[in-house]
Amino acid sequence: MRQPQRVESATALPDKVTIWEVGPRDGLQNEKAIVQTEVKAEFIRRLLDAGLPIVEATSFVHPKWVPQLADAKELMEGLANPELPVLVPNERGLDRALELGLKHIAIFGSATETFATKNLNRSLDEQFAMFEPTVRRAREAGMDVRAYVSMCFGDPWEGDVPVEQVVGVGKRLFDLGASQLSLGDTIGVGTAGHVKRLIGAFDEAGLGVDHLAVHFHDTYGQALANAYAALEAGVTTFDASAGGLGGCPYAESATGNLATEDLVWMLHGLGIETGVDLEALVATSTWMAGHLGRPSPSRVVTALS
Template sequence: MDALPAVVPERGLPFSVTVYEVGPRDGLQAEQGILDAATKAALIGRLGAAGLTVIEATAFVSPKWIPQLADAAEVFARLDPAAGIRYPVLVPNLRGLERAVAAGAREIAVFASATETFARNNLNRGARDVLAQLAPVLAEAGRTGVAVRGYVSMCFGDPWEGEVPFARVVETVTWLLDHGCGRVSLGDTIGTGTPGHVRGLIDALGAAGVEPSSLAGHFHDTYGQALANVHAALQAGVAEFDSSVGGLGGCPYAASATGNLATEDLVWMLHGLGYDTGVDLTALVRTSTWISDRLRRPNASRAATALSRRAGAGAN
């Protein structure tokens, strides 16, 4: 399984790129199967051993809404704080922040929507009401030194509202940055974005004073555009991308949203562009095979599938 892409760097791209692994949180929350805390912690451990340095571990949310992550505190307690790995967690409100901090988290993510309908369907309140609920969370995180990252869903299209105006995304992103988020991830929640759309939104954000260094990309592969969109964002100066081992997940509140961009596919492309991600692709593929087997679902990563077939690799 030691095949590697030819390395051909491209001029004008960011000097380095961060792979932000979301499989243990965003991936597992959308899977039908519910894993025990030990298996989740083992997954996170294997991802870290493969060289990933940012792994979104879980979410401190109501078990009523996300039963797959009801054991957040237990999972977090099983992680190795000395591993040199960042373990951000998602929180929806002040109660979630309190639970996360009590568990030992020092980095959180918060979640907003660029569209009204998705906000009401996902968070049971309007888009601006979501931001109002996040304001005290961001204030408290800033007061206590907890780092915050923002997610904005439906940046490139909404299954109910259709095309999303750039201005609505710009408004939400700038609000999050102004209120303390260090970086905001642009979510293509239903995977309808294309490279020109990505560049157009980043340009619109730039015109509003938002630097590419303040942005990340979160692309779903519903229409096969995720890697093309990553490349477009790279060319625009964005240097952090969310991905999920084995392409786990989707969005439980948007029926047309298929899996996240697979981490293996992202790493394969980045290695081909000459980036030293620090990720051992062979170990990562073994991990994605391992977790896919435990979830009894096919591995959605094309790179993992090709490399596994090449080497006849299986779970271990």
């Protein structure tokens, strides 16, 4: 499987980045066929063994909304790893995370009115009132809180999303107590210049790249280009999904999250440290693809497996 890769370091890029692996949560949540809890647990263990420093395991969302993640409590009890982050939609989700002694949670906000209404059943402003007690209680319990901001680059109902609107939402989430904002291109319409403009706008607003992560979807084949643009802007935390698992239910023909393997191949080629064993990661994604009954959409998985 080993293939030659020439390393050519680029100037003014970070020496090291952190990959926030979202495959077990964001990747699997859209799968119609229920993946067995034991398979999910093995998937997470393999990802950790491959050197991924952060693996987001699941979400404590109501099973009615995401049946795939109905086994969240059972999964986390079996893993017995309080360092694994989980998504919590509200205080009820936080209660479940606290009961298990978990240390890291994430909340999921919206940069647009329509998506806030559809996804959270709240208006753009009302979402902050919903998140405030969740974040406050989590911080009081010593938890770290990450905030996802969806629809940062475009919305299927509202179209273009003003950069200033995204920055305003992000700042309010940060002011609630989030330690990091993950800026999501939920429908994959972002391009490199747009990425740099948004990151620059956050910096101008006093929230620098140390507090930002990026979460790209590859609907239009721009995820890697956007990741490189974010690198040039100084971002050092990148969300990605092993094997390119996941998809966007809001855009026809969306091809899912940026594949972790594709990101790692690019980063290693630039001489940037990730701590990830690419061969082990490819083997893991190939194994999971077998359980899902279809090949991985990742170009690197296809090339190396």
